[in-house]
């Protein structure tokens with residue numbers, strides 16, 4: 001099943017898996033009203049400021065991929081390929097590539113990277129960086 005982007009008259013945007021292009025548009029999950037199909041992420045690449053999602057926005061869990069749903073995985077693989085191609089042309093779009101040292105609790109929505117720790121502590125080398133809870137790595 002393909003995955004499409006939809007928007008209702010109230011501006012709620014969501015993605016939905018539908019059997020085929022000609023399938024009826026799903027009702028808005030937020031308000032239940034009729035929806036319009038939006039251009040796919042790839043189509044939005046040309047002529048607008050919309051960007052494919054970065055690797056930091058991609059699902060990182062089994063449930064995040066709808067239990068490994070092939071269409072969801074393919075959707076993300078294509079989106080990330082488009083993003084990678086864009087990042088090669090426009091390196092300023094690149095997400096930070098330094099390793100993430102904390103991604104739970106306080107850091108759930110803004111993972112802490114090694115570069116950020118080094119920027120705030122001034123450390124550039126030395127023993128392993130401490131974990132978020134202060135325990136040695």
Ligand SMILES: [Zn+2]
Pocket residue numbers: 008009010011012028029030031032033
């Ligand atoms: Zn709505």
